[in-house]
Amino acid sequence: MYTRAEENYLKCIFHLEQEHKGAVATNAIAQMMSTKASSATDMIQRLADKELVSYRRYKGTTLTKEGIAVAVAVIRKHRLWEVFLVEKLNFQWDEVHEIAEQLEHIQSEELITRLDKFLDHPDYDPHGDPIPDKDGNIKKTEKKVLSEMSKSQHGILVGVRETSGEFLQYLDKRNIAIGTKIKVLGKEFFDGSMIIQVKKEQFFISKKIAENLYIQV
Amino acid sequence: MYTRAEENYLKCIFHLEQEHKGAVATNAIAQMMSTKASSATDMIQRLADKELVSYRRYKGTTLTKEGIAVAVAVIRKHRLWEVFLVEKLNFQWDEVHEIAEQLEHIQSEELITRLDKFLDHPDYDPHGDPIPDKDGNIKKTEKKVLSEMSKSQHGILVGVRETSGEFLQYLDKRNIAIGTKIKVLGKEFFDGSMIIQVKKEQFFISKKIAENLYIQV
DNA sequence: AACTTATTTTAGATTAGACTAAAAATATAC
């Protein structure tokens, strides 16, 4: 078994490795973990001792096979618990992340097996992120960022990048949710802002918003 | 917020104080926490600094008002989660304690409020122990230990003292569960053993077993 | 009352995980 801190670092490194492909910088880890670079170095070296990451000083960090397995198992638990909170306890999708951050560390294989069954084996969490299966396989969905789409293209919202309360509430206010059909009516080259059609309504959205919406075309 | 260790010590002291009425010995705490007396002393002194217990060296420990509130809140969470595990995830009553020991430390008022509602505001956990309400009130049930009952008295099983897997499985094997009607057919003065009637069957039970069954007459 | 035993506390060490400040390595600029 690994400690809470170890699990959190591994999850963090996993996400950073996904994003930028290749070794992860110590500063990036420290920043995502809201800690100092020296603390991150310390933990990275302990993880390397346990062969959960491979690490060469000044060169960055990557997860080993075992490190990936641990990270993915934690992500599976996090997302299953988020589904539970939204589907069974009627939380809003912007309220569940903090609680799932705690629940993801509960240690019990059997619990997760039963929770998965109780939830009827969901494929995606409330934010549209895929739930890894028991063996750590993650369903790869070909989605693109809304900001990369061009005028008159359309698709459905399948995920969000940001999961902060403010952002999710922004979407709620405009009735934009996972599964909502979105069409690009216009795009401004100067600042990347867009006019989009959502159901019967049209909205102006900034590039920053568009960059945080994943669309399946 | 208090640490996991602090919460566990407070819960432990609460239970010991219930049992023996009066200040709790350091050794008793150390034993229940599976740790050394010196470690217990150390934690007790920290809890005293935070005014969660009142403590006079060599004289023992009692919970303060705040200490009781924290302990009872943890017990409430523990028992609600046990109900969830048995009622919703179909665990057996002897399988839930370890997992609840972890879940009881999840920090979220809202989560517990919603869980309580989801479970339809249960009054008792799977072992027959009362679930404290939001304000920390615990329903007092007048129950007696089976070993203190005499020949030809009867009642229903409302709780168990021991919650080890072995003991609960022993009961399962004999179809004895919370709610089961039990009648004392005979009692041996020499060793306190009994013959009891459970439904259509009769069993011989030792004093040790009888001491761990709570009956409502 | 003095001796013996059991309980409890103190002293000192250890580990995980964090911090600050300083040193070392790498990257960027002229």
Place this chain on the structure above:
DNA sequence: GTATATTTTTAGTCTAATCTAAAATAAGTT
């Protein structure tokens, strides 16, 4: 290609929670 800036690591300190060994207090016995 040397100087400056940025990134990363090391060195040393801190706190929570644990331990062992030793000292202090309380309880029990003659």
